[in-house]
Amino acid sequence: MTEPGQAGGAKEPQVPPESPAAPEPATTAAAPSGSTGSASTPDSTGTGGPGEPRVQLPRGEELARKSQVILDSLLEGNSVTVTVLAIVAAIVVGGLLIAFTSPTVLQAWGSLFSSPGNAFAQAWDAASGAYVAMFEGSIFNPHTIAAVFQQASLSDALHDGYISAVFNPLSETCVRATPLIFAGLSVALAFRAGLFNIGGQSQWIGGAMLATWLGFGVSLPPFIHCVVCVIGGFVGGAIIGWVPGILKAKTGAHEVIVTIMLNYVLEYLLAWILGTSAMGKPGTDDLVSPNIAGNAVLPHIAGPSLRINAGFPLALVAAAAVWWLLSRSTVGFEFRTVGANPRAARTAGMSVQRSWILVLVIAGGLAGLAGASVIQGTDHYLTYQSYGTYGIDAITVALLGRAKPLGTVLAALLYGALYAGGVQMQAATSTPASMTGVIQALIVLFVASPAFVRALFRLRGERSGTGERLAKGWSS
């Protein structure tokens, strides 16, 4: 993650601060080499085609053609290239924003002509410092490993928690990614069936409410209680997801409006029910639920000092299940057909209405699992604001993952890393954690507009059309 930041950051002083085109010079060097063809390829910089220097070898003809294919597909701006470039662009723009809102940097730029070096150095320090802190908070912090080697023996290090400190950033990333995987899958699944589920928040609340209620309201043996609550989370979300599904199928009400409205309905329902004796914590006026029973808590999977819990593998299982559902099952085939062309689906004898209902029920259940995973995994109680921004994040995660299960998992991990890193960034530098929101939004904005990214980086391929159409307008 620091690599692209460096590349962009090094360019940044030469380009006016407001220009989003800062990274252009970095790639224009590679672009012409691809378009000039394999025979006359100039000395390769090593960035574009790894096989190019072999042009001079005896079997060069064939290899060159192969490398040309690889290079072409990269420059063509396929979805992986576009996603990577979108992330790079977002990080560069974010870096500029960090640098040029910092008082010290602005002061240094105020005296640009007396000491230009200082101005650039300050800007670079602000941006790189923030990103390094982000990396240390989300993936790996070198200081922790140094601390391990300062211990007398490895067993001492293990015993005193120095080893787990090394893995703490990764654990935090996974913990934050867990609900995003569930919720992202929910939106992704609906996208594939041609539905736009903005109702992640309502379904999250539905799942969390039922899981929490089962968590403190009943008492069951250890393993069973946990499973019951997880199932409760799915059912709670599924019930809320069923509402837009049945309304769309029976009356034609657009799911976007219904799910947006349900978000508010559930928000107020949650605040109300936490104030009643049914779910409120006795003896307090705060809108919180009692803590769930110890048996209902998802167990830690990497020692007690790391927050990572069984929710994370569960989320991966859910992703695998959604993958199976979509690409290996009859129901999933119907979903995708309905998403691609409802009329054709109907002509082929599929029930479009039933698919709509079923998709939203399952999608709701997945978002409900996100709620259950937060309550049972980390929070252990429900407040009137627990739902946070999961509903909207779910949409952006699904978009970033291109509505595919594996993509969604990776996107959720990236988001998790940004959130975990944002906390560290705020602690270590003066950059507020809300920076993560900007970076996330920029990434998704760029990913959603592949044509723009291709134009920005001078890639070949379609520059005006959009790749895939996930959501449909009002008259789907």
Next chain:
Amino acid sequence: MTAALVTVGRDQAALSRRLATSASFAVLGLVDILVLGNLAHHGDATFGLSLPGAAVTVPSLHAPAAPVAYAMGAASLVLAVLRALTEMGRRLRLVTIGAVVLFFVVSLLCWADAGNAIPLNLIDLLQTTLTSSIPIILGAMAGCLCERSGVINIAIEGQLLFGAFGAALVASAFNGLYLGLVTGSLAGGLIGALLAVFAIRYMVDQVILGVVLNVFALGLTDFLFDRVLTPYQNRLNSPATFGAVKIPGLGDIPVIGPVFFDSTIFLYITYAVVILVQVGLFSTRWGLRVRAVGEHPTAADTVGIRVLGIRYRQVLLGGLVAGIGGAFLTIGSVGSFGEDMSSGLGYIALAAVIFGRWRPLGALGAALIFGFATSLEQILSTLNTPLPSNLLLMAPYAATIIAVATRGGNIRPPKADGQPYVKA
């Protein structure tokens, strides 16, 4: 509305809707009788009709709470039966819906104030309704402007938020309220410009683009709030606010005057915008062209209308209008900017657009309903009624779901709404 439903059979969907409408009438009627009528305290409900210090005072209105609620409930039940049994025309259907909602509101007000020493001031209620509707109305007008030309605008929320931010920042830093108003409008226009470029030039899926722009606006304003506004709160985030301007003559009319003609400049701007958008879209050549582009861009192009040019202009105009609504949130009411201060109003405005069938006057009506619910909640909380405010706040959203479900098939968006135009 959906292509799918058309083939399955309109009749069935229409029947479902008719029964659903009837059922919701009945539920509201029963709530009137069993909850509001039954639980009302004995005694009259008193409604004040003039504000303290008004030139002409109007005597207060008295009504026996429980009997009124019973009567309203009974009337709703009758309408429910009629609605289930007869096929009604469109106009009649709208009237029945309006009547049942009105009955419910009257019962609710009677119940809330029955046996209460403080009279419930209707003028105050209506005044708050109008002011809290302003951002929703302006957002909805932005939606109409965009969507009538065929570009879906979900980014209203982001436009409001940017408008609020820009207005507070500039009005505070340069100590100029009108400068803040213009900046707020331009800030909304900036999101509009992004929407236009990405939707029209790069053909990004418009529903997704709108959501993403909202996330972007939220992220950026959050960041700038933490980074720039909070450290320099006094200099950059303490704008003055517009005061109320009473229109001479009109403002002194009892009841109507204080409600409609004694408010900040934002209310008057809102009047102007609604009239301009309604008349402009439906009675001018400009509007005809916009609607042609939104319904059938190819045909419009054939007769020489510049499709993309019109779309760019409409989306930008929408952004500017929504930006004014955003400016209201800061320099028109509370002053300083706060994180996520539009708090979903943009989505409400979007619902109002759809609810109002992409017509400015319809959207205005829907926006006023949301504004009324907000102000009702504020007023009732001062009356100390035992009603949980959270359940009341939920009501307009639940009502929207019911309305969309019961009127779903009647709601037809502009035909080319959301579809990028490529010249053949």
